[in-house]
Amino acid sequence: MGIPSFDDRARYLRELTEFLRIPSISRDPVCTGDVWAAAEWLAAKLAWANGRVVESEGHPVVLGEWLGVAGGPTVLVYGHYDVQPPGDLSEWDSPPFEPTVRDGRIYARGATDDKGPSVVPLLVAEEYLARDGALPLNVRFLLEGEEEIGSPSLAPFLRAHREELGADLVLSADGAMWRPSERSIAIAAKGLLSLGIRVTGPATDLHSGRHGGAVANPLHALAAIVASFHVRDGAVAVPGFYDDVVPLTDAERESIARVPFDEEEYRLGTGVPALHGEPGFTTLERLWTRPTLEVNEISGGGEYTVIPRTARAWISCRLVPEQRPARVAAAIEKHVHEVAPTGVEVVVEPELGGVPAYSLPAEHPAVVVALETLRELTPDCEPLLVRIGGTLPAATMFEKELGLKTLMFSFSTSDENLHAPNEFFRLDRLDEGLRAWAILWLRLAHLVELGVSVR
Amino acid sequence: MGIPSFDDRARYLRELTEFLRIPSISRDPVCTGDVWAAAEWLAAKLAWANGRVVESEGHPVVLGEWLGVAGGPTVLVYGHYDVQPPGDLSEWDSPPFEPTVRDGRIYARGATDDKGPSVVPLLVAEEYLARDGALPLNVRFLLEGEEEIGSPSLAPFLRAHREELGADLVLSADGAMWRPSERSIAIAAKGLLSLGIRVTGPATDLHSGRHGGAVANPLHALAAIVASFHVRDGAVAVPGFYDDVVPLTDAERESIARVPFDEEEYRLGTGVPALHGEPGFTTLERLWTRPTLEVNEISGGGEYTVIPRTARAWISCRLVPEQRPARVAAAIEKHVHEVAPTGVEVVVEPELGGVPAYSLPAEHPAVVVALETLRELTPDCEPLLVRIGGTLPAATMFEKELGLKTLMFSFSTSDENLHAPNEFFRLDRLDEGLRAWAILWLRLAHLVELGVSVR
Numbered sequence: 056m057g058i059p060s061f062d063d064r065a066r067y068l069r070e071l072t073e074f075l076r077i078p079s080i081s082r083d084p085v086c087t088g089d090v091w092a093a094a095e096w097l098a099a100k101l102a103w104a105n106g107r108v109v110e111s112e113g114h115p116v117v118l119g120e121w122l123g124v125a126g127g128p129t130v131l132v133y134g135h136y137d138v139q140p141p142g143d144l145s146e147w148d149s150p151p152f153e154p155t156v157r158d159g160r161i162y163a164r165g166a167t168d169d170k171g172p173s174v175v176p177l178l179v180a181e182e183y184l185a186r187d188g189a190l191p192l193n194v195r196f197l198l199e200g201e202e203e204i205g206s207p208s209l210a211p212f213l214r215a216h217r218e219e220l221g222a223d224l225v226l227s228a229d230g231a232m233w234r235p236s237e238r239s240i241a242i243a244a245k246g247l248l249s250l251g252i253r254v255t256g257p258a259t260d261l262h263s264g265r266h267g268g269a270v271a272n273p274l275h276a277l278a279a280i281v282a283s284f285h286v287r288d289g290a291v292a293v294p295g296f297y298d299d300v301v302p303l304t305d306a307e308r309e310s311i312a313r314v315p316f317d318e319e320e321y322r323l324g325t326g327v328p329a330l331h332g333e334p335g336f337t338t339l340e341r342l343w344t345r346p347t348l349e350v351n352e353i354s355g356g357g358e359y360t361v362i363p364r365t366a367r368a369w370i371s372c373r374l375v376p377e378q379r380p381a382r383v384a385a386a387i388e389k390h391v392h393e394v395a396p397t398g399v400e401v402v403v404e405p406e407l408g409g410v411p412a413y414s415l416p417a418e419h420p421a422v423v424v425a426l427e428t429l430r431e432l433t434p435d436c437e438p439l440l441v442r443i444g445g446t447l448p449a450a451t452m453f454e455k456e457l458g459l460k461t462l463m464f465s466f467s468t469s470d471e472n473l474h475a476p477n478e479f480f481r482l483d484r485l486d487e488g489l490r491a492w493a494i495l496w497l498r499l500a501h502l503v504e505l506g507v508s509v510r
Numbered sequence: 511m512g513i514p515s516f517d518d519r520a521r522y523l524r525e526l527t528e529f530l531r532i533p534s535i536s537r538d539p540v541c542t543g544d545v546w547a548a549a550e551w552l553a554a555k556l557a558w559a560n561g562r563v564v565e566s567e568g569h570p571v572v573l574g575e576w577l578g579v580a581g582g583p584t585v586l587v588y589g590h591y592d593v594q595p596p597g598d599l600s601e602w603d604s605p606p607f608e609p610t611v612r613d614g615r616i617y618a619r620g621a622t623d624d625k626g627p628s629v630v631p632l633l634v635a636e637e638y639l640a641r642d643g644a645l646p647l648n649v650r651f652l653l654e655g656e657e658e659i660g661s662p663s664l665a666p667f668l669r670a671h672r673e674e675l676g677a678d679l680v681l682s683a684d685g686a687m688w689r690p691s692e693r694s695i696a697i698a699a700k701g702l703l704s705l706g707i708r709v710t711g712p713a714t715d716l717h718s719g720r721h722g723g724a725v726a727n728p729l730h731a732l733a734a735i736v737a738s739f740h741v742r743d744g745a746v747a748v749p750g751f752y753d754d755v756v757p758l759t760d761a762e763r764e765s766i767a768r769v770p771f772d773e774e775e776y777r778l779g780t781g782v783p784a785l786h787g788e789p790g791f792t793t794l795e796r797l798w799t800r801p802t803l804e805v806n807e808i809s810g811g812g813e814y815t816v817i818p819r820t821a822r823a824w825i826s827c828r829l830v831p832e833q834r835p836a837r838v839a840a841a842i843e844k845h846v847h848e849v850a851p852t853g854v855e856v857v858v859e860p861e862l863g864g865v866p867a868y869s870l871p872a873e874h875p876a877v878v879v880a881l882e883t884l885r886e887l888t889p890d891c892e893p894l895l896v897r898i899g900g901t902l903p904a905a906t907m908f909e910k911e912l913g914l915k916t917l918m919f920s921f922s923t924s925d926e927n928l929h930a931p932n933e934f935f936r937l938d939r940l941d942e943g944l945r946a947w948a949i950l951w952l953r954l955a956h957l958v959e960l961g962v963s964v965r
Contacts, residue, residue, distance in 0.1 A: 245719060247815075258781020264700060264828050264900035265924075267802035268744075269776075269793045271786035274805040274823075278736035285730055287851060289723075321724070326713020331726035331853030338724045347722035350729040351818075352811035358824040360702075361806050369813040373719050396742060398786030445719030445815075469720075 058493035059182035067178055067485065068161070070100070074136075074170050075154040075163040081114055081137035081204050090114050090200050093136040097198050100177055103184060104196060109216070113208040114200030118219060121180065122193045128503040129193035130496070131220060131459065133449060134173030134228035135202035138165035139474045146476035160479040167471040171480035172228040173198060175466060175488040183493070191500040195222055199449075202229065205408075206448050213456035224421055224509045225453045226495070230443070230463035235470055235481070237315070238429040239439040240422055241463045243343070246374030246412040247446040248383055250405040252280065252391060254355075254366045256398065261362040271398025273366040274355050280401070281368055283394040284348055290333045291348045295386035299377040303344055310417075311339050314439055343442035347373045348387070373444060380409025413450040413461070420502060420509050421462040428494045432487060460510070464495065513948035514637035522633055522940065523616070525555070529591075529625050530609040530618040536569055536592035536659050545569050545655050548591040552653050555632055558639060559651060564671070568663035569655030573674060576635065577648045583958040584648035585951070586675060586914065588904060589628030589683035590657035593620035594929045601931035615934040622926040626935035627683040628653060630921060630943040638948070647955040650677055654904075657684065661903050668911035679876055679964045680908045681950070685898070685918035690925055690936070692770070693884040694894040695877055696918045698798070701829030701867040702901040703838055705860040707735065707846060709810075709821045711853065716817040726853025728821040729810050735856070736823055738849040739803055745788045746803045750841035754832040758799055766794050769894055798897035802828045803842070828899060835864025868905040868916070875957060875964050876917040883949045887942060915965070919950065 061067075079093035080086040091108070094115045098106040101119035108115045114137065122129065141151035141164045149155035151164035161171070176194070183190045197220065201208055213220065233239040254273040261270065286292045303311075316339045322330050332341045341347075348370065355366030372383055384405040395401040415422055417440055429438040450461040466488030472478040499509055516522075534548035535541040546563070552572040553561040559574035569592065577584065596606035596619045604610040606619035616626065631649075638645045652675065656663055668675065688694040709728040716725065741747045758766075771794045777785050787796040796802075803825065810821030827838055839860040850856040870877055872895055884893040905916035921943030927933040954964055 247719070249815075251813075256782055261780060262900065263802075263804040263806055263826055264702070264898075266780060266797070267804045267828055267899060268796040268800055269785060269787050270780050270782045271744075271784075272804055274808050275736065275740055278733045278805070278808065279742075281730065281733035282737035287734075289726070325716060325721060325725050327711055327725045327853060328855055329726075329853045330724060331851075332724050341723040342721070345723055347718075349718040349722040349727055349815075349817055350733070350811070351718055351816050352813050353729050353733065353808045353821065354810075356805070356807035356824070358706075358807050360704075360804075360826050362804055363806075366808065369811070371718055371815050373722055396786075398782060398784045400783055443719075444722060445717065 058490060058497065059186050061182060061486065061489045064486070068156070071161065071171060071174055072154045074174060075165055076152055078152045079137050079165070079200065080140050081201050082140055090137060094200055097136055101196055104180070106196070111208040111212045116200065116212055117196065117198040118216070119196040120194065121190055123189050124191070124193050124500070127192045128224070128499055128509050129195060129222040130499065131195045131197055131222035131225045132176045132228065133225050133461070134198045135169045135200065136173065136198050137200040137203050138168070138170070139203050142476055148477055156482070159482050161482060162477055162479045164478055166478050166480040167231070167467040168473045168478065169202065169229045169465070169467070171485060172465040172467045172488065175485065176226070176228055176492050179489055179492040179496070191496045195220060202449065206452070209449060210452045210456055213452060217457065220457055222457070222459060225450070225459050225461040227450065227461050227463050228465055229449070230447060230465045231467040231469040231471070231473060232465065233439065233441045233469060235468045237439050238433060238436055239441040240425045240429070241441050241443050242417055242422060243376070243414040243442040244412065244447040244450065245346070245444055246378060246380060246410045247371060248374060248380040248405070248409040249369070249371040250384060250387065250403060252277065252368045252370065253402045253404065254280070255364060255400045257362065257364055260364050263360040263362045266362055270362065271396060272362050273399050274363060276396045276399045276401070277353065277355065277366040277368055279396055280391055280394055281350055281353065283390070284350070288334050289331050291346070293348065293387055293390045296346065296348065296383065299379065299382070300346060300375055301377050303340065307344070308340065310440065311343065312337070314339060314441070342444045344375060346375050346378055373446065374412050376412045376414050378412065380411060384409065410446055410448045410451050413447050413454065415460055415462065419460065420507055421460060424498045424502060425462055425464060425495060428491055428498055431494055432491050464492065466491065513945060513952065514641050516637060516941065516944045519941070523611070526616065526626060526629055527609045529629060530620055531607055533607045534592050534620070534655065535595050536656050537595055545592060549655055552591055556651055559635070561651070566663040566667045571655065571667055572651065572653040573671070574651040575649065576645055578644050579646070579648050579955070582647045583679070583954055583964055584650060584677040585954065586650045586652055586677035586680045587631045587683065588652050588680050588916070589631070590624050590654045591628065592655040592658050593623070593625070594658050597931055603932055611937070614937050616937060617932055617934045619933055621933050621935040622686070622922040623928045623933065624657065624684045624920070624922070626940060627920040627922045627943065630940065631681070631683055631947050634944055634947040634951070646951045650675060657904070661907070664904060665907045665911055668907060672912065675912055677914060680905070680914050680916040682905065682916050682918050683920055684904070685902060685920045686922040686924040686926070686928060687920065688894065688896045688924060690923045692894050693888055693891055694896040695880045695884070696896050696898050697872055697877060698831070698869040698897040699867065699902040699905065700801070700899055701833065701835060701865045702826060703829060703835040703860070703864040704824070704826040705839060705842065705858060707732065707823045707825065708857045708859065709735070710819060710855045712817065712819055715819050718815040718817045721817055725817065726851060727817050728854055729818060731851045731854040731856070732808065732810065732821040732823055734851055735846055735849055736805055736808065738845070739805070743789050744786050746801070748803065748842055748845045751801065751803065751838065754834065754837070755801060755830055756832050758795065762799070763795065765895065766792070766798065769794060769896070797899045799830060801830050801833055828901065829867050831867045831869050833867065835866060839864065865901050865903045865906050868902050868909070870915055870917065874915060875962055876915060879953045879957060880917055880919060880950060883946055883953055886949055887946050919947065921946065
């Protein structure tokens with residue numbers, strides 16, 4: 056029978072537009088009612104699957120399930136209905152909560168992150184049901200409302216609702232594809248560890264004329280600490296930072312080298328005068344496989360003659376498989392105290408909840424099936440296996456709390472102005488996403504029929 | 511005949527209170543009318559000396575003169591009638607512009623900086639005139655309204671009014687004494703040079719997960735630059751920074767060592783865990799005689815996963831005699847470009863108008879007379895020769911534009927909450943200041959009668 060025809064784009068667009076009109080900004084307390092409204096909209100759309108809004112410690116979670124295939128595999132579909140704040144409204148060509156179609160794209164806050172991609176599996180399920188009265192496999196839905204604020208309630212929610220969430224595999228409608236020009240499946244995402252450093256010197260701000268040269272300046276001390284984090288060529292200089300990093304194999308390096316990537320194009324895209332990073336690795340190896348330590352903020356003092364009482368830095372590290380956030384944090388803390396100059400007090404404050412790296416083996420059946428799906432969909436375009444320099448906390452939580460692997464299968468693309476003005480979603484990617492999810496479900500069901508586990 | 515009796519303290523206090531009620535905040539455009547009102551108040555008080563409000567490029571200057579002693583010396587009395595903003599009103603025990611006497615002190619914004627000290631020479635002149643119908647020497651008055659914003663119009667004003675300002679010596683009613691426990695005369699103040707450093711990397715802020723490790727982070731580069739300014743023990747590491755510094759002589763070191771100064775008390779006063787500075791010098795030598803490079807601000811990025819496009823630092827140097835601001839700025843700029851890492855663009859922006867150090871030889875007749883005056887006034891308390899770590903731009907301008915040396919003769923003390931809440935002026939220092947100025951004028955006149963120049 057193949058997949059449904061998905062020939063009702065006008066309806067898909069009308070419904071997505073309705074969803075996008077709701078300003079469900081999870082970070083803005085003023086929008087709490089809108090966050091609930093977006094959850095209710097999803098629950099209503101999932102009425103056929105017992106769709107329901109379930110309270111969590113924070114914003115609610117929408118659950119639903121259709122379990123009509125006895126002995127069939129069960130996938131847990133993940134997405135999120137909350138959005139980022141729109142930022143400066145004057146930078147939007149059309150208002151962020153008045154969805155507008157231009158040039159084959161729908162423009163709105165949340166269009167690509169993640170309302171557009173999230174409605175894809177819902178529409179796929181509806182079309183299967185309409186045609187067949189059944190889905191190819193069992194599907195549970197979990198759509199959260201706190202992804203844009205770091206999913207603080209998701210792990211406890213998963214623990215509390217473990218029985219309602221039994222599945223073989225998570226299919227995520229979140230996690231943008233690498234580039235619009237190639238189809239890709241992400242098999243790794245880096246972990247995340249954040250920490251603050253606070254350097255305190257005198258009891259109050261001091262006049263830099265009256266006291267300069269006689270007391271340690273917290274800004275000087277902080278600069279010395281920050282400067283000690285890297286060697287000049289870009290490698291991290293914190294002892295122990297690389298201890299648990301598994302060296303790249305020749306096969307991995309070859310596989311990455313086969314990915315089309317133009318360093319000069321990347322340089323022009325970022326606008327830097329020259330690329331810079333750890334020696335011995337290509338830019339793509341650095342982005343995908345090497346842990347990083349980046350200082351996100353330094354602040355202290357003012358543009359007048361002051362020796363400030365305090366100077367602060369905020370740091371985040373991206374971790375690779377086998378690195379444990381707590382161990383890396385301890386190495387950094389030890390290093391900071393070792394290099395801290397005298398005459399000041401230095402406090403290191405790791406943020407709670409470091410996230411280890413996430414990875415899915417390239418040979419995992421979900422990856423194999425996803426690649427086959429993409430090949431079937433666009434036979435002329437061999438899909439890429441890619442890695443993500445960013446972090447996917449939800450995938451880590453599904454693994455830890457439910458023991459499930461997550462396949463990223465979003466048809467968002469990372470150039471669609473995520474978190475920026477004029478966010479958009481390409482409508483041809485909506486069409487492609489519908490067909491891709493439909494094929495993926497058929498293939499996963501078939502695999503299990505053949506006796507292969509998709510766990 | 512000696513000095514007048516100065517027994518009309520009630521009137522002095524009444525008039526000072528009237529002056530202090532005027533919120534002549536030079537930095538606040540809302541107060542322009544009050545700034546003028548304070549100038550008019552002074553001009554009226556100087557009516558006997560042809561007191562007048564004279565426009566400048568900025569806030570007006572009050573001029574006046576009494577030139578009744580043919581062949582006598584002429585002093586130019588300097589002070590300022592503008593004040594700092596009051597800051598957080600909730601930190602004031604009584605409102606900043608409702609002068610209040612408590613415990614022998616008058617509390618108000620401007621009480622000690624510089625309205626109290628500025629009225630002292632006006633009252634001295636009035637009392638001489640009332641008693642003798644004449645002053646002991648010729649006096650010109652120049653009271654400016656922009657000291658608290660860096661005296662931007664003073665140099666052009668001095669150039670434009672050179673003929674009206676002919677004198678032998680400037681007597682400044684501004685420039686607080688070192689400590690309340692000792693009488694002191696300042697014979698040196700450091701120069702000032704400020705500059706900004708801007709490090710720019712990518713064309714926009716980048717996601718530190720998606721791009722970390724592949725592009726240079728402007729905060730890392732700026733920290734490396736700032737860390738290169740000092741060696742770990744506290745000395746400035748910029749090549750050429752100390753080139754023009756004249757080494758301390760043994761005599762100078764001995765003279766400084768005789769000044770009572772308790773390092774532990776100073777440490778407790780600043781609240782630092784330990785003192786810190788250039789090796790080979792005592793704390794007082796560092797504060798008074800060594801040039802400094804202090805970073806006043808570093809800013810860039812935010813407490814989220816960003817590689818910021820730009821990071822900025824603001825730096826100020828305090829210079830000692832023979833150091834030229836432009837030459838030091840050039841040395842710093844050269845050093846910054848030499849140590850700047852690749853992958854970023856670095857711009858150094860020196861602020862216009864660096865001020866060289868100011869000094870008055872210890873054997874200058876004005877210093878000798880000032881010390882004799884203090885000895886006569888408080889015979890049990892040998893006055894100290896001190897230096898100021900801060901900068902006195904007006905003294906530098908008087909020297910450059912009028913060829914005049916400046917004697918600091920303020921009876922403000924540096925612990926009287928200058929620029930802070932609950933600014934106050936000790937009333938016994940008001941009394942002492944009146945008598946001291948009266949003695950100083952007599953002695954300066956006498957010196958010239960003896961044929962000694964006070965230039």
